[in-house]
Amino acid sequence: MNWWLAAGSLAAVLALAGIAWLLKLGGAQRLESGDDAVALAEALVSGFEGTAGIVSASGELAAVAGGPGDLVLIEPLGARYRATHYAGARVAAVHPAPEGTAITLELQPGAVFRITVADVTAAEAFVAQLG
Secondary structure, eight states: OHHHHHHHHHHHHHHHHHHHHHOOSSSSOOOOOOHHHHHHHHHTTTOOOEEEEEBTTTOOOOOEEEEETTTEEEEEEEEEEEEEEESSSSEEEEEEETEEEEEEEEEEEEEEEEEEEHHHHHHHHHHHHHH
């Protein structure tokens, strides 16, 4: 085995990994706040105007309310995000959780979504907007 060839290959792989890290490639970016979620929902869903957004404690999932019953869910899809718009969504339950506030949403009859939000104030504003 040629050790120079192995060392050169390892250096090339590490250099490519460093470039990918600098360019922030390879995965969905973490959402930091409800404002980030609102901006992303408005960019992904044509004609949607968000009023209150929440981000899960993990930073991957988000939900944005546009008014009573108007909801956009944001989920990671590889290195991008997928936004799904629901009309007629409602809050089914809100209760405290170890990580913050757990919100259960009824998207459609029989379709339920649960998100745990670390920011209690944002959770309260979201629930008030969704109705």
